[in-house]
Amino acid sequence: MFSSYDFGYSWFVGYGLAIPLAVAALAGGLALRRRWPRWTIAAAAVVAIWAATGIVLINFTFGLERPLDLPTARFLPSGAGRVLDAGAGSGRAAVGVLLARPKATVTGLDLYDGYWGIEDNTPERFMANARIAGAAERADAVRGDLRAMPFRDGEFDAVISSYAIDHLRQDGVVKAIAEVARVLKPRGEFLLLIVHVNWATWLVSPHSVAHHPRQDPMRWRDVLESGGFDVEETGTRPSTLYFLARKRGGAATAAITAATS
Ligand SMILES: C[S@@+](CC[C@H](N)C(=O)[O-])C[C@H]1O[C@@H](n2cnc3c(N)ncnc32)[C@H](O)[C@@H]1O
Structure with a gap:
């Protein structure tokens, strides 16, 4: 229902974490293909999971492009x-x-x-x-x-x-x-x-x-x-x-x- 709002937050604010996600995916792929040590694959996976979680949270859970949820019902209770x-x-x-x-x-x-x-x-x-x-x-x-x-x-x-x-x-x-x-x-x-x-x-x-x-x-x-x-x-x-x-x-x-x- 809120998808039509456009609060104009820039791509970087909402999706800047796509950059470390892409780098981690590339590095992880390379590490797998070239049989680099396991810790490099684990490190790439950790970065990728962190970046993907961040993207989901900022855009979908916290809702950068949604109207603000008032943090307290005590603000202007008369409406x-x-x-x-x-x-x-x-x-x-x-x-x-x-x-x-x-x-x-x-x-x-x-x-x-x-x-x-x-x-x-x-x-x-x-x-x-x-x-x-x-x-x-x-x-x-x-x-x-x-x-x-x-x-x-x-x-x-x-x-x-x-x-x-x-x-x-x-x-x-x-x-x-x-x-x-x-x-x-x-x-x-x-x-x-x-x-x-x-x-x-x-x-x-x-x-x-x-x-x-x-x-x-x-x-x-x-x-x-x-x-x-x-x-x-x-x-x-x-x-x-x-x-x-x-x-x-x-x-x-x-x-x-x-x-x-
Ligand atoms: C990070 S934005 C937040 C905008 C909005 N309140 C929100 O929550 O999405 C900060 C806003 O403060 C405004 N701002 C910064 N300094 C200001 C000033 N001295 N007088 C009026 N507005 C100012 C900016 O133009 C910008 O729109």
């Missing part, structure tokens, strides 16, 4: 409200929210400039995926920077951000989280997902381990709390660390936002 997808790209998280929260509207915000593993990363691709979900009338996409969002204070009931804020430098992370706090209504929810190197990352995307330093959950909790949020839930998913946080009401948040702007 309604105005949601911002911060760093929306081609709309994986936005479509996940549109499907799981049928009375919500979602605005995608993204620079839409640069590669980020997504080919043709444009508002048009975002909207095409919202249309496939049958929810285009509840979606829109806006160009803008996470660190200086083109929205008024308190416009949104909830914000989701998947694998975007963790690509910013530390000062950018602080600014983006202050912006999320600014555009949220008091007591609004923030579901933050970041890339987390765990067993799944080593299995499906070992090349990305180098770009994503191991995350310290306590550091992210501190950044959220200093940015005006209470963290209500944290958890992990394959290659993912998530936080469900709630904006504190009142003057404290305004002071923090002013201090970081």
Whole structure:
């Protein structure tokens, strides 16, 4: 049912492991034909099994080309409200929210400039995926920077951000989280997902381990709390660390936002 979505993740992201798979198959074939020592055949088999498993997991089990499965049912349980997808790209998280929260509207915000593993990363691709979900009338996409969002204070009931804020430098992370706090209504929810190197990352995307330093959950909790949020839930998913946080009401948040702007 999800096969028609096209989130544009490049061939290399989904099928890069086909390269070690092909090399291992070739080496294994050569080793068999030339009667090389048994350990060379075993090594080629191990690499081939690892690469094939990674390809199946990333594409079919985790579903790179499927809308995001929300990691917690506690995000926007009413199913309604105005949601911002911060760093929306081609709309994986936005479509996940549109499907799981049928009375919500979602605005995608993204620079839409640069590669980020997504080919043709444009508002048009975002909207095409919202249309496939049958929810285009509840979606829109806006160009803008996470660190200086083109929205008024308190416009949104909830914000989701998947694998975007963790690509910013530390000062950018602080600014983006202050912006999320600014555009949220008091007591609004923030579901933050970041890339987390765990067993799944080593299995499906070992090349990305180098770009994503191991995350310290306590550091992210501190950044959220200093940015005006209470963290209500944290958890992990394959290659993912998530936080469900709630904006504190009142003057404290305004002071923090002013201090970081
Ligand atoms: C790895 S992609 C993730 C896209 C999408 N959230 C998903 O889960 O498929 C990171 C996205 O963050 C966006 N991005 C990075 N820095 C940004 C910034 N300063 N302001 C707005 N968007 C930004 C990129 O354009 C890209 O679309």
